[in-house]
Amino acid sequence: MGQLPQVVAAGLMMGALYALMAVGITFIYSLMKMINWAMGEFYMLGSYAQFVLITLVLGPSLWFLGVPLSMVGVFLLGLAIQKGLLAPMFGPEADRRDEYATIVTIALSVLMQNLATILAGPYQWSPPEYLPLVTAGGISVNGSRLAAAAGALVLLGAFYFLVRRTWLGLAFLGAAQNRVGAEVAGIDVRRLDGLAFGIGVALAAAAGALLAPVFLVYPTNGAVSTVKGFEIIVIGGLGSLTGSVVAAFLLGLVESFGSVFISPAYQDLYGFVFLIAMLFLRPQGIFGERERRV
Amino acid sequence: MGKLRQVGAASAPAAAPTGRLGRAVRRGWVILPAGLALAVPLFLSAYGVHVGIVALYYAVLGISWNLVAGYTGQFSLAHHAFAGLGAYASAGAVLALGFPVWAGILAGTLAAALSGYLLGSLTLRMRGIYLAITTWAFAESFRILLSVNYQVTRGDMGLTVPLLLGTLDPLPNYYVFVGLTAGTLLLAAAVLGSKVGLRIRAIRDDEEAAAVRGIDVVRWKKFIFTLSAAVAGLAGAVYGHYIGLLAPSQVRFTEMAFIIIAVVLGGFRSFWGPVVGAVVAEGLAEALRLSGEVRMVLFGLFVILLMRAYPAGLVGLLSALGRRLGLRPRP
Amino acid sequence: MGWKRNTDALNAELGRVAPTVDVRSWVFDRQTADLTPLLLQVRDFGPDLVYNLGVGAPAYLIVKQATDVGLLPQTPMVISYDVPIRPEFWQNLGPLGKGIIFVAYYHPKQPLTDAGKWMQQQYEARYREPALYSSFAAFGNVIVVAQAINQACSTKGPDIVKALETGRFKSWNLDSATFPRAEGADWHRVKQPLLLLQYTAVNQPFDQATILFPPEMKTGTLQR
Numbered sequence: 001m002g003q004l005p006q007v008v009a010a011g012l013m014m015g016a017l018y019a020l021m022a023v024g025i026t027f028i029y030s031l032m033k034m035i036n037w038a039m040g041e042f043y044m045l046g047s048y049a050q051f052v053l054i055t056l057v058l059g060p061s062l063w064f065l066g067v068p069l070s071m072v073g074v075f076l077l078g079l080a081i082q083k084g085l086l087a088p089m090f091g092p093e094a095d096r097r098d099e100y101a102t103i104v105t106i107a108l109s110v111l112m113q114n115l116a117t118i119l120a121g122p123y124q125w126s127p128p129e130y131l132p133l134v135t136a137g138g139i140s141v142n143g144s145r146l147a148a149a150a151g152a153l154v155l156l157g158a159f160y161f162l163v164r165r166t167w168l169g170l171a172f173l174g175a176a177q178n179r180v181g182a183e184v185a186g187i188d189v190r191r192l193d194g195l196a197f198g199i200g201v202a203l204a205a206a207a208g209a210l211l212a213p214v215f216l217v218y219p220t221n222g223a224v225s226t227v228k229g230f231e232i233i234v235i236g237g238l239g240s241l242t243g244s245v246v247a248a249f250l251l252g253l254v255e256s257f258g259s260v261f262i263s264p265a266y267q268d269l270y271g272f273v274f275l276i277a278m279l280f281l282r283p284q285g286i287f288g289e290r291e292r293r294v
Numbered sequence: 295m296g297k298l299r300q301v302g303a304a305s306a307p308a309a310a311p312t313g314r315l316g317r318a319v320r321r322g323w324v325i326l327p328a329g330l331a332l333a334v335p336l337f338l339s340a341y342g343v344h345v346g347i348v349a350l351y352y353a354v355l356g357i358s359w360n361l362v363a364g365y366t367g368q369f370s371l372a373h374h375a376f377a378g379l380g381a382y383a384s385a386g387a388v389l390a391l392g393f394p395v396w397a398g399i400l401a402g403t404l405a406a407a408l409s410g411y412l413l414g415s416l417t418l419r420m421r422g423i424y425l426a427i428t429t430w431a432f433a434e435s436f437r438i439l440l441s442v443n444y445q446v447t448r449g450d451m452g453l454t455v456p457l458l459l460g461t462l463d464p465l466p467n468y469y470v471f472v473g474l475t476a477g478t479l480l481l482a483a484a485v486l487g488s489k490v491g492l493r494i495r496a497i498r499d500d501e502e503a504a505a506v507r508g509i510d511v512v513r514w515k516k517f518i519f520t521l522s523a524a525v526a527g528l529a530g531a532v533y534g535h536y537i538g539l540l541a542p543s544q545v546r547f548t549e550m551a552f553i554i555i556a557v558v559l560g561g562f563r564s565f566w567g568p569v570v571g572a573v574v575a576e577g578l579a580e581a582l583r584l585s586g587e588v589r590m591v592l593f594g595l596f597v598i599l600l601m602r603a604y605p606a607g608l609v610g611l612l613s614a615l616g617r618r619l620g621l622r623p624r625p
Numbered sequence: 626m627g628w629k630r631n632t633d634a635l636n637a638e639l640g641r642v643a644p645t646v647d648v649r650s651w652v653f654d655r656q657t658a659d660l661t662p663l664l665l666q667v668r669d670f671g672p673d674l675v676y677n678l679g680v681g682a683p684a685y686l687i688v689k690q691a692t693d694v695g696l697l698p699q700t701p702m703v704i705s706y707d708v709p710i711r712p713e714f715w716q717n718l719g720p721l722g723k724g725i726i727f728v729a730y731y732h733p734k735q736p737l738t739d740a741g742k743w744m745q746q747q748y749e750a751r752y753r754e755p756a757l758y759s760s761f762a763a764f765g766n767v768i769v770v771a772q773a774i775n776q777a778c779s780t781k782g783p784d785i786v787k788a789l790e791t792g793r794f795k796s797w798n799l800d801s802a803t804f805p806r807a808e809g810a811d812w813h814r815v816k817q818p819l820l821l822l823q824y825t826a827v828n829q830p831f832d833q834a835t836i837l838f839p840p841e842m843k844t845g846t847l848q849r
Binding site: 114118227230266273276279 | 363367369416420421426427428430434435438442548551554562585586587590591594595598601602
Binding site: 007010125128142145214216218224255260267 | 651652653654656657658659660661662663665666681682685686689690692693694695711713716717718719
């Protein structure tokens with residue numbers, strides 16, 4: 001099958017982008033043990049920020065500057081939201097934390113989507129393509145998609161560096177493994193919560209900014225990010241960053257192969273089937289650990 | 295964080311809902327709203343009555359979801375899908391097998407009940423996040439299947455189904471929904487006031503402790519999942535036949551979000567919360583003529599504020615008001 | 626020909642009207658963002674024409690991703706509604722928008738009836754800009770009802786309805802419109818002429834697009 005290289009390339013590229021979406025969710029979960037159902041909306045914010053920056057300020061050739069700028073903006077917003085809404089979850093008498101987080105983040109997602117529709121209208125926008133069409137070895141690849149995948153790899157690399165090699169990253173890992181232990185060791189876990197949330201949503205915003213010309217900019221474009229992100233974190237193992245990355249590439253490949261060799265109409269279903277299968281065969285995911293909570 | 299704990303206290307066994315329902319009936323609290331519910335639509339325009347029907351539809355969904363999520367602690371995100379399943383199953387029975395509408399609705403309810411049983415069984419060992427994600431995944435998969443298999447379901451083009459009472463006039467349909475809501479309230483009160491109610495609350499509060507005390511957690515989780523799914527399926531089927539048109543968009547996640555919002559607005563884990571929340575969310579929004587998006591922004595905001603500061607919701611607010619006015623004894 | 630469609634009724638109709646045309650349709654969930662695998666299949670089918678039935682985001686995604694897989698610009702593509710007239714069309718697609726064919730109900734260069742021409746003159750005299758489609762449509766409604774009243778010699782509702790059902794009327798773009806009682810979607814409906822327009826240059830304003838169809842209004846030929 002001459003299509004094989006194209007299918008694999010497509011799958012891997014999407015995998016890089018999915019990884020960016022999922023890593024943010026996992027990072028937040030590992031520290032705060034909550035799932036942020038509004039991740040897709042932060043993706044959406046990132047895409048709008050990028051579009052506005054390119055159109056009004058930077059111009060099409062400086063698109064790569066828009067990405068970090070969008071990230072910073074959304075990071076700050078994330079900090080504010082975490083402080084206002086989510087910090088109370090960790091007070092001394094916090095009860096039914098999961099429910100609280102789920103309800104609040106779902107409400108946040110509804111609020112953000114509709115606010116975006118009111119402010120920006122339901123129209124779809126797109127900045128100009130980041131790179132022209134790239135053809136190599138018989139495969140042609142959308143330039144923006146390639147640029148986005150490259151950007152995703154760069155950001156994932158930077159994130160890896162942050163988590164494994166900096167003091168802050170070690171603090172995150174420590175607090176994720178054992179919150180009380182980290183506190184005892186003198187780490188301000190609450191500040192870490194805020195930073196983690198901010199970084200997590202900034203990563204989602206980065207994905208949105210990178211993918212603005214690929215998946216377009218409109219109020220509900222975050223759905224893709226949420227859906228794929230959740231599938232990946234469960235498949236990879238809740239709380240495992242490596243798992244998220246691996247699962248993201250796997251999902252990209254599964255979808256690509258499924259679409260070409262089975263049917264493109266079911267494309268979004270392959271991820272769900274994969275997810276549900278994982279939940280029953282190995283619920284902790286590929287790299288996750290079984291958790292006992294009483 | 296006493297505020298977060300308040301939610302648990304709001305439904306302490308000390309005032310079991312049948313008692314609450316019974317007391318409310320005896321004190322006449324139910325008479326006024328029931329009277330309003332029965333009489334007001336006669337003075338409203340057809341559109342106004344339709345709004346009432348939609349409010350009652352979400353009230354029924356809210357009550358049934360509250361049973362499984364609020365009282366049993368199983369935060370299921372597939373409730374809207376059970377409603378959709380009931381609607382489409384009924385449509386299948388009526389259109390493909392030639393059942394009369396009432397039999398179709400019955401078929402829809404059974405189909406939803408069966409799915410509720412299966413989903414409940416599959417998610418038995420799952421907690422919190424895994425349960426939420428699994429139920430969400432099933433609901434989304436269901437929606438996609440409905441949409442992609444358009445040859446069978448007519449997908450996003452919409453599936454026309456025979457009307458419930460043979461007429462599009464909302465008024466007679468409204469009373470069907472009143473009956474449905476009243477029936478659901480009675481059912482919920484019966485469940486919650488019985489030993490089953492105590493068991494499911496125990497499961498919510500501490501599953502391990504409940505198991506240790508001899509409660510068959512597996513059986514009761516499955517039971518409540520099946521029951522609530524059945525009610526959702528019933529509501530979905532009835533609503534589907536009222537509107538006369540089904541579409542996969544009814545199974546979008548925004549529907550589930552709205553159910554959650556309505557229940558939380560009214561008071562999560564309270565008996566009357568879902569009804570109050572649904573009526574307020576639908577009715578007030580229409581009365582204020584807020585656009586769809588503005589509505590959802592405000593609701594989202596209110597839910598966030600409520601969860602943050604006053605989780606007992608509108609019902610809690612009314613209760614506190616009642617206590618302050620001396621109309622109810624202090625607890 | 627390869628088409629993309631999601632109604633089998635349309636397939637059946639096409640089979641009846643143009644039996645030598647080979648039609649294939651691909652269906653996707655409207656929230657799907659990555660249509661490349663699907664478009665690869667379309668490309669391999671080797672169609673003479675691709676009919677893009679996406680609305681909103683999918684419409685744009687199909688154009689972009691079809692270009693990525695090499696389906697466009699070699700193969701003509703028809704967009705099923707007037708999204709190319711929207712202001713963000715050229716912003717979103719840039720050079721990819723050239724050559725796109727689309728369906729519209731109005732084009733400033735289309736021939737008008739004398740009533741339509743009168744309307745155009747009056748509108749420009751008063752507002753100093755060309756008339757909009759919506760104003761033509763409203764105008765058309767008013768003069769049709771006026772003609773019906775004249776034909777019925779009465780202003781009573783049922784009489785007007787009867788006149789509308791049996792008479793012939795002049796509108797802004799039709800010389801002889803009828804509104805018969807017919808089945809289903811044709812109930813009291815007159816078919817408006819559908820125009821197929823094509824953009825022949827990047828950032829082309831809508832009034833300079835060539836009209837390809839119907840033949841009596843044609844202003845240019847298909848550009849590949």
